[in-house]
Amino acid sequence: MAKILMKGNEAIGAAAIKAGCKYFFGYPITPQNELPEFMSRELHKVGGCFVQAESEVSAINMVYGAAGAGARVMTSSSSPGIALKQEGISYIAGAELPCVIVNISRGGPGLGGIQPAQSDYFQSTRGGGNGDYRLLVFAPASLQEAVDCTMEAFDLADYYRNPVMVIGDGMIGQMMEPIEFNEPVKRELPEKDWATVGTKGARKPNIINSLALDPAELEKHNIKLQAKYKEMEENEVRYEMYNMEDAEVVMVSYGTTARIVKNAIAALKEEGINVGLIRPITLWPFPHKAFEEIPATTKALLSVEMSMGQMIDDVKIASSGRWPVHFYGRSGGMIPTPDAIANKVKEILGGAR
Amino acid sequence: MATQQVICAGFGGQGVMSMGQLLTYAGMIEGKNVSWLPSYGPEMRGGTANCSVVVSDKPVGSPIITDATTAIVMNLPSMIKFEKDLVKDGILLINSSLIDKKPSRDDVKAYFVPANEIANELGNAKVANMVMLGAFLELTKTVEVDSIVAALKKVFGPAKEHLVPMNKDALERGAAAVRA
Amino acid sequence: MAVVFQRTNGLTEKPFHYCPGCTHGVIHRLVGEVLEELGVLGDTIGVAPVGCSVLAYDYFNCDMHEAAHGRAPAVATGIKRVHPDKVVFTYQGDGDLASIGTAEIIHVAHRAEKITTIFVNNAIYGMTGGQMAPTTLIGQKATTSPYGRDAAHSGMPLRVSEMMATITGAVFVERVSVDTPANIRKTKKAIKKAFEIQLEGKGFGIVEILSTCPTNWGLTPTESLTWLQENMIPYYPLGNFRTPEEAK
Numbered sequence: 001m002a003k004i005l006m007k008g009n010e011a012i013g014a015a016a017i018k019a020g021c022k023y024f025f026g027y028p029i030t031p032q033n034e035l036p037e038f039m040s041r042e043l044h045k046v047g048g049c050f051v052q053a054e055s056e057v058s059a060i061n062m063v064y065g066a067a068g069a070g071a072r073v074m075t076s077s078s079s080p081g082i083a084l085k086q087e088g089i090s091y092i093a094g095a096e097l098p099c100v101i102v103n104i105s106r107g108g109p110g111l112g113g114i115q116p117a118q119s120d121y122f123q124s125t126r127g128g129g130n131g132d133y134r135l136l137v138f139a140p141a142s143l144q145e146a147v148d149c150t151m152e153a154f155d156l157a158d159y160y161r162n163p164v165m166v167i168g169d170g171m172i173g174q175m176m177e178p179i180e181f182n183e184p185v186k187r188e189l190p191e192k193d194w195a196t197v198g199t200k201g202a203r204k205p206n207i208i209n210s211l212a213l214d215p216a217e218l219e220k221h222n223i224k225l226q227a228k229y230k231e232m233e234e235n236e237v238r239y240e241m242y243n244m245e246d247a248e249v250v251m252v253s254y255g256t257t258a259r260i261v262k263n264a265i266a267a268l269k270e271e272g273i274n275v276g277l278i279r280p281i282t283l284w285p286f287p288h289k290a291f292e293e294i295p296a297t298t299k300a301l302l303s304v305e306m307s308m309g310q311m312i313d314d315v316k317i318a319s320s321g322r323w324p325v326h327f328y329g330r331s332g333g334m335i336p337t338p339d340a341i342a343n344k345v346k347e348i349l350g351g352a353r
Numbered sequence: 354m355a356t357q358q359v360i361c362a363g364f365g366g367q368g369v370m371s372m373g374q375l376l377t378y379a380g381m382i383e384g385k386n387v388s389w390l391p392s393y394g395p396e397m398r399g400g401t402a403n404c405s406v407v408v409s410d411k412p413v414g415s416p417i418i419t420d421a422t423t424a425i426v427m428n429l430p431s432m433i434k435f436e437k438d439l440v441k442d443g444i445l446l447i448n449s450s451l452i453d454k455k456p457s458r459d460d461v462k463a464y465f466v467p468a469n470e471i472a473n474e475l476g477n478a479k480v481a482n483m484v485m486l487g488a489f490l491e492l493t494k495t496v497e498v499d500s501i502v503a504a505l506k507k508v509f510g511p512a513k514e515h516l517v518p519m520n521k522d523a524l525e526r527g528a529a530a531v532r533a
Numbered sequence: 534m535a536v537v538f539q540r541t542n543g544l545t546e547k548p549f550h551y552c553p554g555c556t557h558g559v560i561h562r563l564v565g566e567v568l569e570e571l572g573v574l575g576d577t578i579g580v581a582p583v584g585c586s587v588l589a590y591d592y593f594n595c596d597m598h599e600a601a602h603g604r605a606p607a608v609a610t611g612i613k614r615v616h617p618d619k620v621v622f623t624y625q626g627d628g629d630l631a632s633i634g635t636a637e638i639i640h641v642a643h644r645a646e647k648i649t650t651i652f653v654n655n656a657i658y659g660m661t662g663g664q665m666a667p668t669t670l671i672g673q674k675a676t677t678s679p680y681g682r683d684a685a686h687s688g689m690p691l692r693v694s695e696m697m698a699t700i701t702g703a704v705f706v707e708r709v710s711v712d713t714p715a716n717i718r719k720t721k722k723a724i725k726k727a728f729e730i731q732l733e734g735k736g737f738g739i740v741e742i743l744s745t746c747p748t749n750w751g752l753t754p755t756e757s758l759t760w761l762q763e764n765m766i767p768y769y770p771l772g773n774f775r776t777p778e779e780a781k
Contacts, residue, residue: 005378005387023615031393049614053607054640061604061637065611068598069578073611091601114394175416176374176389178381196596196612198619201575205545207590209599256416263414337419 003178008168009034009076011143011179012102013042015150016074018181021100022048023073025062027055029081030114031170032104036076056081060088060101067097068208070195072154076102078170079120080111082128089163090129094210096225098157100150101135101165104173107333115333116169118255121310124167125284132222134229136164136236137283139254143177145281152184156236159187160228167283169306170333171256232285239287240279243269246297247276249345250323252315253304254280257336261304264341275345283311291318298323300348304341305329354385354410357495358418360435362403363427363448368482371508372425373404376486378504379496380408388416401430408495423493425485427468432456446488446531448481464488466530472523480523487527498524543569547591554747554754556711557585557653561592563711563721564624564651567728568595577620578612580605582634584626585659593624603634606641609648620731622649627668628658631691638697638739645702645736649727652693652739655746656765663749667691670764675749690768694741698774705730705738706775710766712743712758723773735777743769 006014013035016024024039040050053059059075066073077085082103092099103124107117122128124137136156138149146168153164196206212218240258243265244250253261258279265275276298278290294301301323303312309327316325328344330336359376363369373389380387391404405418423444426432429452436445436456445461450469466488468481490498501524505517540546543565551557568574574595581589583602590597600608605623613621630638630652641648657675658664665675665682668690672681682690694708705727709720720742727738743765745757752760 003381005374005381005389023611025611051610051614051644053610054636054643058604058607058610058637058640061601061607062611062614064600064604065580065598065608065613066615067611068608069612069615071615073615087601088604095599170393171390171416174391174393176377177413177416178387196578196598197616198576198578199574199594199596205594206596207599208597209590211587211599259413260415260417266414335417338415339419 003180005176005178006143007034007174007176008143008146009104009173010038011147012076012150012166013038015147015181016100016154017042017046019072019151019154021072021074021154022046023066023071024050024075025053025059025066025073026075026077027053027059027081029078031106031173032076032078032102034173035102035104056084057087060085060092063099064088064092064095064097067092067099068095068196070192070197074100074102076104078103079105079108079117079123082120082123086129089135090131090133091210092163093133093135094131095208096161097163097208098154098161099163100153100157101163102150103165103167105167105169107331113333114170116171116256116335117306117331117333118169118257119307119310119331120167121283121305121307124165125286125314133225134232134284136160136162136232138164138166138238139281139283140166140168140172141255141258141279143172143175143179146172147179147181148184149281151181155184155187155189158189160232162228167255169255236282237285237287237289238281239290240277240281241290241293242277242279243274244276244293244295246274247295248274248297249300249302249348250276250278250294250298251302251304251341251345252278252280252311254283254311257304257306260336260338261341263338264345267338268342268345273345273349286314286318288318294323300324300326302326302328302344302348304336306335307331355422356407356409356411357493358420358422359406359408359489359495360403360418360421360424360438361406362401362424362431362435365402367427368479369402369427370404372482372486373406375501375504375508376406376408376496378507379500382500382503383496385410385496386413388413390416401428401434403431403435423489425489426452427482427485428452429454436461444492446485446492448485450481464492464531466527468527471526471530475519475522475526477519480520483520483523484527484530487524488531490524491528491531541565541569543567543574543594544592545594549592550588551585552748554745554757555585556744559711559717560651560653560720560742560744561589563717563724564622565593567721567725568620571725571728571732573620573728573732576618577622578616580609580612580621580623582623582625582629583660584629586624586626586653587660589624603629603632604637605629606634606637606646606648606650610641610644610646613646613648617647620728622651622728624651625653626659627652627654627656627666631667631693639700642697642700642703642737642739645704647731647734648737649731650737650739651724652741653744654693654741654769655744656690657746657749659746659749668693670768673764692769694739694774697739702737703739703775704736704777707773708741708743708769708771710743710761710771712761716771730777743771
């Protein structure tokens with residue numbers, strides 16, 4: 001199929017529909033508005049339905065209902081709106097329902113700004129809502145990857161009966177790049193015999209629920225959830241290793257920031273400085289195993305983020321004290337420049353020599 | 354080809370976004386690697402608009418342009434804002450219909466195109482962006498004019514295909530304006 | 534021997550956890566009977582709230598979905614949009630519906646979702662131990678209004694049915710009570726009407742049912758019924774506030 005040029009927000013919507021998403025519940029917030037707008041134009045054409053909810057809170061609870069009713073369903077928002085959705089996300093994870101949540105994130109805290117940021121790393125990977133739960137979190141760096149991740153997200157959500165988040169910064173939402181829609185690798189997906197579709201008098205009622213007043217029962221449920229998350233950690237880690245051979249410094253960066261990092265790597269190469277990149281594609285599960293492949297030449301790690309340093313905690317955990325971990329980040333919608341990143345690398349090497 | 358990093362900037366309504374999109378689309382048609390990144394937010398509404406286009410035979414790294422090879426500026430605020438982002442010997446394409454000042458940098462190649470006058474002569478003020486794009490293509494050969502026309506046909510669809518010839522004329526007049 | 538009374542198939546056999554004298558049991562039974570009589574049990578999905586009826590999903594003999602506090606109408610919207618041919622209802626108390634869930638209840642009606650809401654108003658938070666609700670009456674003591682509700686401090690009690698009747702999409706709004714056998718029969722009629730309207734696809738319907746909370750009111754079950762009659766009904770008048778005919 002020939003590639004087509006689409007805006008990120010619309011490409012994610014189109015990918016969702018290709019993946020069989022029929023329902024979308026959302027609320028306007030910049031910079032993701034083209035996504036609900038696209039869904040409002042397109043979903044009815046595939047026999048689905050778009051509803052603009054009265055709030056992000058309601059939108060995620062509509063997702064909760066639709067997911068429980070057995071549908072492929074999605075919502076999207078941007079950082080403060082995702083904060084509002086945390087209640088529903090926790091319930092959906094607790095009730096073990098599949099859905100896809102897109103966060104086209106912006107600077108915070110509070111109302112923050114509307115320009116690209118990656119300051120929702122904690123919110124995405126550390127729960128965000130209450131309780132012991134995890135989301136599978138994809139952080140695409142290009143529109144093609146955003147499309148691929150979104151399409152696969154629906155299968156993964158169904159497979160694990162767990163919400164899957166696709167997080168892109170404002171750039172992913174707003175930019176245009178050529179894309180094509182590729183079918184994800186087929187998975188054996190379990191039948192949704194738990195869904196609330198009416199008993200037809202033929203079976204006992206199905207109950208969608210995240211409440212367990214008996215502590216022993218709730219603990220058992222949590223142990224079951226943890227086993228599922230363990231399986232995700234074993235099977236769903238995605239990452240890219242770039243220019244690792246003889247790397248003196250290895251940068252760790254995700255999303256569009258990783259693309260800027262690649263420009264910095266190219267510039268440093270011209271100066272004879274070899275720098276590698278570990279680019280997590282899944283933020284959770286974090287690609288710890290990528291750090292086992294770091295070459296002996298590496299003297300330090302550098303976490304580069306559009307935040308004041310959130311992923312750096314995971315980089316430190318993954319490094320296990322084997323390398324000093326440095327940080328370079330911009331925040332509030334300010335975007336790191338390749339020059340500034342390259343200078344930070346030189347500063348680190350200067351210090352190490 | 355060398356990687357082209359192009360900033361298109363002007364007032365909202367001058368067609369700077371669509372100029373950038375057409376260039377991106379044409380690059381894609383030619384099998385090149387492309388990206389288009391708009392400014393977004395309140396500044397779009399009646400203020401200045403700009404987009405960054407990367408066209409390359411290598412995979413596009415950052416879609417954000419810090420070292421522009423070309424800046425196409427449709428109004429004065431855009432020139433003031435973006436001329437500093439040009440690389441040495443970069444191209445500064447100035448809409449001289451609306452910009453009567455000289456650029457402050459003397460290490461870039463400045464070209465003056467009276468885009469609005471030319472567009473008005475063609476009978477449609479809206480094609481000023483295409484005049485500038487034509488000039489850009491003549492100077493850089495980033496993509497073929499035919500690819501822009503093919504992209505136009507895609508974007509316009511059958512209902513507006515009758516507008517293609519005028520846009521083609523505008524591209525040609527823009528090219529003529531910078532031809533040595 | 535002729536059977537004159539038996540368990541409704543609209544409810545499961547699970548024993549209720551409700552306090553002695555609480556009228557939730559009566560209301561559950563009425564809803565179960567109506568669903569059974571309408572022959573829709575196998576095509577119904579109910580949404581349980583947070584509050585005393587949080588465990589309602591164990592009692593109704595149909596598919597059930599538990600919701601977060603106040604969000605039952607949003608969850609119900611999600612279900613109904615996926616299954617427009619199914620019967621969807623929410624069962625909510627006054628803390629759930631009239632306080633934390635006001636946005637959801639207003640907008641489920643505003644969108645004219647074809648959903649039925651059973652709204653149980655006992656003028657207090659029961660599950661959490663008797664705190665003041667938006668529906669708590671002036672002078673009524675609650676654990677967070679220990680001197681009695683004061684209008685200057687907490688405002689006047691919220692009249693939900695009157696408010697809902699101002700929304701075009703709410704095509705059926707009726708306030709009933711379960712304080713006497715006659716009123717219980719009227720309540721069942723209202724519940725049935727609300728579900729019939731959903732089946733006819735006319736819009737959103739809500740039945741507000743005045744109910745008792747002997748435990749948190751600190752009264753016996755019979756005293757509670759008297760208190761409801763003497764205090765709640767004067768402030769929350771019974772009657773129909775909207776029918777589909779009027780809504781046109």
